[in-house]
Amino acid sequence: MGEVILTMQDIDKSFPGVHALDHVHFDVRRGEVHALMGENGAGKSTLMKVLTGIYTKDLGSIIYEGKEVEFHNTREAQDAGIVIVHQELNMVGDLTVAQNIFIGREFMKGFRIDDRRMIEESKKLFDELHIDIDPSTKMSDLTVGKQQMCEIAKAISHECKVIIFDEPSAALTEKEIEDLFVIIRDLREKQLGIVYISHRMDEIKVITDRVTVMRDGTYVGTLITKDCSKEDIINMMVGRVIYEEPKTKSMCPPDAPVVLRVEHLNAGKMVQDVSFELRRGEILGFSGLMGAGRTETARALFGADPKQSGDIYINGSKVEINSPQDAVNAGIGYLSEDRKRYGLVVQKSVIQNSTMACLEEYISGGFINKKKERDVTEKYIAELATKTPSAEQLVVNLSGGNQQKVVIAKWLAKNCDILIFDEPTRGIDVGAKNEIYKLMSSLAAQGKSIIMISSEMTEILRMSDRIVIMCEGKKTGELGIEEATQELIMDKATRNIA
Amino acid sequence: MIKKKSKLLADQRFIVLLVILGLIIVYMIFSQEFRKYSSVLSMLDFSYYDVLMAVGVTFPLITGGVDLSIGTGMVCYSLLAGTLVRNYNCPVIVAMLLCVIFGMCIGLLNGVLVSVMDLPPFLATLCTCMITRGIGSMMTATPWPTLKQPGGWFHSIFKLTFGSGRSATKLPIGFLWMILIVLLMEFILNHTKFGRYTIAIGSNKEATLLSGISVKKYHIAVYVVSGLFAGLAAIAYSAVVPTVQPGTGAGLELDAIGGVFVGGVSATGGYGSVIGTLLGVMVIVLLKTGLPYIGLQSNWQQIITGFVLIGAVLIDIIKKRRAASSRTS
Numbered sequence: 032m033g034e035v036i037l038t039m040q041d042i043d044k045s046f047p048g049v050h051a052l053d054h055v056h057f058d059v060r061r062g063e064v065h066a067l068m069g070e071n072g073a074g075k076s077t078l079m080k081v082l083t084g085i086y087t088k089d090l091g092s093i094i095y096e097g098k099e100v101e102f103h104n105t106r107e108a109q110d111a112g113i114v115i116v117h118q119e120l121n122m123v124g125d126l127t128v129a130q131n132i133f134i135g136r137e138f139m140k141g142f143r144i145d146d147r148r149m150i151e152e153s154k155k156l157f158d159e160l161h162i163d164i165d166p167s168t169k170m171s172d173l174t175v176g177k178q179q180m181c182e183i184a185k186a187i188s189h190e191c192k193v194i195i196f197d198e199p200s201a202a203l204t205e206k207e208i209e210d211l212f213v214i215i216r217d218l219r220e221k222q223l224g225i226v227y228i229s230h231r232m233d234e235i236k237v238i239t240d241r242v243t244v245m246r247d248g249t250y251v252g253t254l255i256t257k258d259c260s261k262e263d264i265i266n267m268m269v270g271r272v273i274y275e276e277p278k279t280k281s282m283c284p285p286d287a288p289v290v291l292r293v294e295h296l297n298a299g300k301m302v303q304d305v306s307f308e309l310r311r312g313e314i315l316g317f318s319g320l321m322g323a324g325r326t327e328t329a330r331a332l333f334g335a336d337p338k339q340s341g342d343i344y345i346n347g348s349k350v351e352i353n354s355p356q357d358a359v360n361a362g363i364g365y366l367s368e369d370r371k372r373y374g375l376v377v378q379k380s381v382i383q384n385s386t387m388a389c390l391e392e393y394i395s396g397g398f399i400n401k402k403k404e405r406d407v408t409e410k411y412i413a414e415l416a417t418k419t420p421s422a423e424q425l426v427v428n429l430s431g432g433n434q435q436k437v438v439i440a441k442w443l444a445k446n447c448d449i450l451i452f453d454e455p456t457r458g459i460d461v462g463a464k465n466e467i468y469k470l471m472s473s474l475a476a477q478g479k480s481i482i483m484i485s486s487e488m489t490e491i492l493r494m495s496d497r498i499v500i501m502c503e504g505k506k507t508g509e510l511g512i513e514e515a516t517q518e519l520i521m522d523k524a525t526r527n528i529a
Numbered sequence: 530m531i532k533k534k535s536k537l538l539a540d541q542r543f544i545v546l547l548v549i550l551g552l553i554i555v556y557m558i559f560s561q562e563f564r565k566y567s568s569v570l571s572m573l574d575f576s577y578y579d580v581l582m583a584v585g586v587t588f589p590l591i592t593g594g595v596d597l598s599i600g601t602g603m604v605c606y607s608l609l610a611g612t613l614v615r616n617y618n619c620p621v622i623v624a625m626l627l628c629v630i631f632g633m634c635i636g637l638l639n640g641v642l643v644s645v646m647d648l649p650p651f652l653a654t655l656c657t658c659m660i661t662r663g664i665g666s667m668m669t670a671t672p673w674p675t676l677k678q679p680g681g682w683f684h685s686i687f688k689l690t691f692g693s694g695r696s697a698t699k700l701p702i703g704f705l706w707m708i709l710i711v712l713l714m715e716f717i718l719n720h721t722k723f724g725r726y727t728i729a730i731g732s733n734k735e736a737t738l739l740s741g742i743s744v745k746k747y748h749i750a751v752y753v754v755s756g757l758f759a760g761l762a763a764i765a766y767s768a769v770v771p772t773v774q775p776g777t778g779a780g781l782e783l784d785a786i787g788g789v790f791v792g793g794v795s796a797t798g799g800y801g802s803v804i805g806t807l808l809g810v811m812v813i814v815l816l817k818t819g820l821p822y823i824g825l826q827s828n829w830q831q832i833i834t835g836f837v838l839i840g841a842v843l844i845d846i847i848k849k850r851r852a853a854s855s856r857t858s
Contacts, residue, residue: 106741121739125732125799126725134729135740143720172852 033061036096036224037082037113037193043090044081051077054091055250057243059193059224064215066235066256067228069245069268069460075228078245079195083108083115096192106135112192116182116199124171129153131170132185156184160214176207183214194218195226200234205320212238232261244268268461277492278512282475283313289347290480291363291449296341298331303504305341309449309480314471316495317484319524324504325484326368329451333358333365345449359388364442366435368454368484374438377427381419382408384426384437388445411440415470432463439470450474451482456490468494488517500524541793541844545808548837552815560822568822570688573701576814577687577765578603580707582785583792583810584714584803585758588751590789591718592731593798594643594650596752597782598635598657599759604778605661606631606763611671611773614680621673621680628767629760635661636756640749654752658779666776673767684768703765707807715803727751731798787834788813791841795849812837 037059044052052074059065067075080086082093084102092099095111102108105115122131129149130137138145138152153166162180170178179199186194196215200208215238218225227239235242236256244251244267251267291309296302301324309315317325331338334352343350345361352358358365367373375384385408386393393404408422417436419429426437435455442450452471456464471494475481485491491498498515500508500523508523556563582599589596606628613619613627635657642653674680676690687703718724726747729737738744767773792809794801816830816837 104741105739109741117739121733121736123729123732123736123799125728125795130725134725134737135742137722137725139722144722144725146720 033063033222035059036061038094039078039082039091040094041091042078042081042088042093044077044086044088051248052081052088053249055245055248057250059226061192061224062219062222063240064219064225064227064238066239066242067226067245068235068242068264069251073245073268073460074248075245076197077248079115079197079226079228083113083195109189109191112190113195114186114189114191114193115195115197116179116186117197122170122178122182125169127167127169128164128173128181129166131181132156132166132188152188153184156188160184160187160217162210162214176203176210179203179207180210180214183211187218191223193224193226195228197228199227200229200231204322208234232264235264236261265461277489278494278496281313281496281512282472283310283496287311287313290345292344292347293332294342294344296328296331296338296343298327298336298338298341299504301327301504302331302338305501305506307499307506307509309482311480312475312478313496314475314481314483314494316491316498317482317501318486318488318491318498318520319501320486322503323501323524325501326453327504328501329365329453329482329484333363333451335365359445359447362447363449363451364388364445364447365451366438366442366453366455368457370431370434370438374441375426375434377434378425380423380425381412381417381429381437381440382422385411385440385444388441407444408440411443415440416466430463431459432466435459435463435467436470439474448478449480449482451484453484454486455483456485456487488520491520492517541841542802542805542808544844545791545793545805545812545841549808549811549815552812552819556815556819556822559824563819563822570699570701572814572818573704574687574769575818576811577703577707577769578762579781579785579788579814580807580810581710581758581762581765582782583788583806584711585755585762586782586785587714587789587792587794587801587803587806588718588727588754589650589654590786590794591727591798591801592748592751593734594751595654595786596636596639596755596759597651597654598639598661599755599762599785600780600782601658601662601665601778602632602635602756602759603762603766603781604773604775605665605668606760607673607767607773608665608668608671608775610763611673611767612668614673615671621683624673625683625764628763629757632756632758632760632763633753634756636753636759637749639756640752643752644745644748658782662776662779665778668775670772670774672772675771683764687765687768711803711807718801718803723747723750723754728799728801731795731800733799784813784817784834785810787838790838793841793845795845796842809841 035058039055039057042052042055055074055078057067057078067078069075077086081088084104084107093101095113100111102111108114123134126134129146132153133149138148150166157164157166160183162184164173164177164180170181173181199211203211215225215227229235239256241253242256242259242264243253244264246268254263287310289308290311294306296305305328307315317328319325327336330336332343332352334354334357343352350357350361352361355365371377376387382404386404390399393400405422411417412419412422415436417440418433426434429437439450455471456467459467471481471483483494492515496512498510498512498520499506500510500520502524510519562568582603586596586599609631610624610628614621614624639654639657642648642656643650676684686706687701689700689702691698718727726737726742726744729742730744730748730751734744788810789801789806790796790809791812792802792805792807794805813834816834820830820833
């Protein structure tokens with residue numbers, strides 16, 4: 032670790048009604064990876080937005096390379112050498128990789144953009160980073176992982192000194208994360224200051240040198256990563272102790288009736304001859320590696336994707352599910368891993384989202400009965416402990432965990448007895464995660480049946496009563512929670528892979 | 530070789546070119562009249578303003594917007610300038626310049642409404658469409674000078690005439706200008722900042738903004754270009770229409786916009802080509818002016834154009850779907 036390149040002192044920022052940052056301190060040294068952690072809403076992103084000029088601070092100072100600075104927009108920060116790799120990819124899909132990397136600062140030959148030189152420069156950049164991408168490919172033809180690599184290359188091409196990664200691994204596969212870490216280590220070698228924002232505790236331990244934790248807009252403390260434990264960081268983040276104990280025995284009685292039986296489901300390459308049963312009050316975990324076909328199985332079951340063959344029985348009688356509408360009518364609710372795209376209409380209120388799936392129940396005489404609608408919504412807000420200032424609040428203003436609760440409310444309002452949770456806690460911070468877990472357990476206790484697709488082993492072991500393991504579109508195993516271990520699941524999840 | 534062949538077939542422009550050739554062949558077979566040079570001439574005459582409007586509106590369409598004001602705008606500018614020529618002895622060259630300037634002004638207004646005021650493009654340009662139509666209605670019917678009158682020289686921009694009377698030879702050099710303009714705008718679209726950011730805005734506006742590009746500026750420019758071409762179209766329109774009628778022009782923009790989509794501009798923005806636009810408009814023009822030659826009422830043009838458009842947009846959608854599925858597997 033070298034000298035301090037960037038110091039943010041006593042940064043204070045208020046929005047109407049919210050004290051977003053309260054005298055926050057943060058610094059970055061040359062040649063270090065500094066993790067910035069905290070629950071959603073802790074102020075991490077706000078702090079980084081203040082740094083890169085998207086927000087202006089109310090108080091405090093930013094000292095960069097020994098001088099006090101203030102940036103007014105991302106461009107100024109970029110020019111000074113501070114760049115940010117956003118969580119959501121900021122790529123223009125219809126332009127090529129090279130055109131994206133140099134967008135806004137194209138090489139010119141008079142009026143003409145010098146595309147050839149841009150491709151050459153991109154090649155050089157990729158060689159330096161050991162990335163294997165053809166710069167003349169159209170951006171939208173690349174996988175998300177590759178797009179992320181391009182985004183990083185773009186950031187680095189600004190000759191930056193400080194680079195901020197905002198949850199870079201959220202959309203990456205294990206292999207891609209490894210590639211990313213190679214690049215980050217490389218950048219550290221080159222004496223860049225690196226800020227790494229992530230929720231994934233395992234990554235923090237692997238890649239970072241120091242950890243700064245924020246909570247509710249305040250600075251909690253900074254630790255040397257190798258001297259602290261995972262629990263230390265979590266405790267600082269939530270200010271309370273969280274136990275992540277695996278479940279030891281099934282909460283579902285073995286004689287509980289089977290509510291859903293899927294037989295020989297086939298849907299393309301990703302779902303081949305999948306059969307399983309789901310009992311009343313059971314949480315059935317679906318485990319497997321990326322691309323194992325778990326989401327595809329759920330989508331085929333839900334009627335969102337066409338299936339070639341397979342029978343579905345609900346409460347013992349065969350049902351035809353050819354569209355999500357059929358599935359919902361049969362009492363199946365699907366909670367997508369991508370809530371904002373498939374689960375919610377974020378620009379609408381909590382009420383409108385909660386009653387979306389069963390609006391016809393609130394219609395009297397051709398009009399929507401607003402009072403009935405509100406009563407039901409408020410019932411679920413109370414029941415699920417959704418944190419929202421009012422039922423009228425737009426969903427976009429809620430945190431990830433509370434958005435998830437609105438989706439759950441939507442399906443509960445529709446009286447769905449079978450709920451499919453696809454990565455229920457993706458992008459949700461540790462505290463809210465716990466609440467979602469509790470909620471799922473209590474739903475199961477009330478007699479709802481849950482299919483939970485999860486890529487997190489701890490989540491699978493903590494929540495499931497029974498575990499179905501898939502690999503490359505096939506079911507490769509089924510384990511009761513009593514016999515399941517991490518090793519056993521991994522073994523089955525890689526069974527098909529030579 | 531096979532790869533090259535399939536790539537060519539995958540290019541919508543190639544398919545459109547085949548459609549054009551097909552139409553011409555069908556017309557030639559079934560209509561003696563169509564085989565005459567004079568028919569070709571008149572068809573080309575009536576294509577110029579459509580081509581110009583379409584080239585201009587290609588840019589807003591690539592950004593994912595639209596410009597509905599070009600049709601009524603074109604007629605309005607032509608009337609305004611024509612009135613100046615007839616009643617105030619305005620030189621024709623100045624009147625032509627004014628057409629373009631009027632067009633750019635309305636384009637600027639569109640751009641500001643869309644980019645600064647955040648109005649949806651459909652709504653913003655619908656408003657200016659009504660405004661220009663209203664202004665156009667206030668004018669009286671205005672014949673610009675005809676070819677034989679003094680000041681009628683501007684007709685020869687589009688059609689050179691040698692000799693006189695029945696034996697006169699006429700050359701449709703207007704079409705040459707169209708090709709040059711199309712090539713110029715194709716170059717601008719693909720090789721200048723303006724073009725590149727037009728595509729970028731249509732593909733992902735947020736990302737473009739975050740790349741530090743003045744999206745507002747370029748977004749306005751896109752509508753100014755569209756207006757500029759509506760102004761150029763006004764000149765071409767004045768040159769072919771005997772009398773420009775007040776209050777007309779509504780619907781003409783739809784031919785142009787339809788042509789652009791036939792030419793392969795993505796229905797959701799982000800992709801387009803000006804050469805494609807030229808080809809697409811020629812299909813529309815062939816349907817519009819050609820069908821009567823084979824004995825079909827021109828009403829059929831609308832119906833057939835509608836179906837052609839559905840086909841063209843479906844190609845775009847299917848292509849996108851294929852691209853998406855090849856990416857996930």
